[in-house]
Amino acid sequence: MQAEGKGLMKVGVLGFGGLGQAAARVLEPKGEMVWVAAADRKGYAYCGDGLTIADCVSAYRDRGSIGYLEPNGTLSNESIVELVQQAKVDGYFLALPNLPNTFMAEVVKQFIQSGWQGVLVDALKRTSAMEQILQLQDELQAAGITYMTGCGATPGLLTAAAAIAAQSYAEIHSVKITFGVGIANWEAYQATIREDIAHLPGYDVERARAMSDGEVGALLDKTNGILALENMEHADDLMLELGGICSRDRVTVGGIVDTRNPKKPLSTNVQVTGRTFEGKTSTHTFTLGDETSMAANVCGPAFGYLKAGLSLHRRGIHGLFTATEVMPQFVR
Structure with missing residues (x-):
């Protein structure tokens, strides 16, 4: 991790449908965060210097997966697990569909089991899905993960x-x-x-x-x-x-x-x-x-909470937080 308040924050986006693509566009003009990693169901892409959204969208639209991105894409049926193991990322926005209702909790367990440490942010909707995340709070703390849940528009x-x-x-x-x-x-x-x-x-x-x-x-x-x-x-x-x-x-x-x-x-x-x-x-x-779109009102707060989560993580504060417990920090 960089020193508190210094250095570029390297960010990944899991899920590359409408919300994931919008998240990448939100990050594109930012100076404090750089988008370096992404995954969909069939593959992932990683470039430590930053991914180019136009190329990623073209690969996803034309061939069905960001894994087809040249030269930084990899096709995989275990895209999230492999990406987390290989990429140097400070935090991830989980722009994933929570279908079935247990999916987000299952993804979080993969992060816990991987040994990765950093910040995770979700935009979960359902109460029952968030209750599953709450059950993991002790494990998240022990794993050295700072998790921000319910950080979209509503909840968020x-x-x-x-x-x-x-x-x-x-x-x-x-x-x-x-x-x-x-x-x-x-x-x-x-x-x-x-x-x-x-x-x-x-x-x-x-x-x-x-x-x-x-x-x-x-x-x-x-x-x-x-x-x-x-x-x-x-x-x-x-x-x-x-x-x-x-x-x-x-x-x-x-x-x-x-x-x-x-x-x-x-x-x-x-x-x-x-x-x-x-x-x-x-x-x-x-x-x-x-005039603000759903994407703007979901992705903007998500990255504001990701920045806040990184601030907490760099101070050694791990575990689970909701959007009502922590103020988001504006990403410049």
Whole structure:
């Protein structure tokens, strides 16, 4: 590791679908972080001096895997394990689809078993998936890994905003997160859309995972491309409960995803309602700008939390943290 606050942070991105590619684009202009490693299901790429996003996207789009990248790609059915063993990386953003619901925890166990030490950041959605990560906190600490969980938009940016807004109140009555997502076509974010479908009435993670692209397309045809989601199983509730802010039953998450229009169907916001010490009831509302995309609101915070995690790791602080426990640090 470099000395505290000095040196370039070498970063890897696991998963190279829509979110993983967006993460690489977010890193491209940064001066403090350099993107050196990536993996998908069929292969991985590593270059200590930095990967070029255009070349990586071309390999992935044209041949189906970043492992075809010349000369830095390697095809492998054990891409994550092999990459972690070979690459010198300070931290990874796990931009992976959490399908099945145990997948992220299984990946984390691979890191623990590998002997690698550094920082991991995820943008997990489901409460039950985060509970699996929480069960690994002692192992993460013993392994010398600093793990930041729930560090996307929701959970993540909006959960952290709720934790700050809660400070005005003596008691929190409710936290309501409402999101609007607009994307030009669902194929760009297949895993994300499948995770959203799993929240619809009559669906679950396994059913959504088993759906063919044609079946997803047929479902979206029925709804004119709109997914209306209510009372989602989102880990914002667990994170706010762990933070001592309110019980999880006072937290609700829902939203609308338009899979055929990049314009947001509604403004993403979090409303925190509570009672002040004077006995007055009030609501704080934090609204994200409509021009910021889902990718911007997920990947930006993820790397801000990765930088914060590296600061902790360099001070010998290991273990598990949520987005409500640590302030992200802006990546220049």
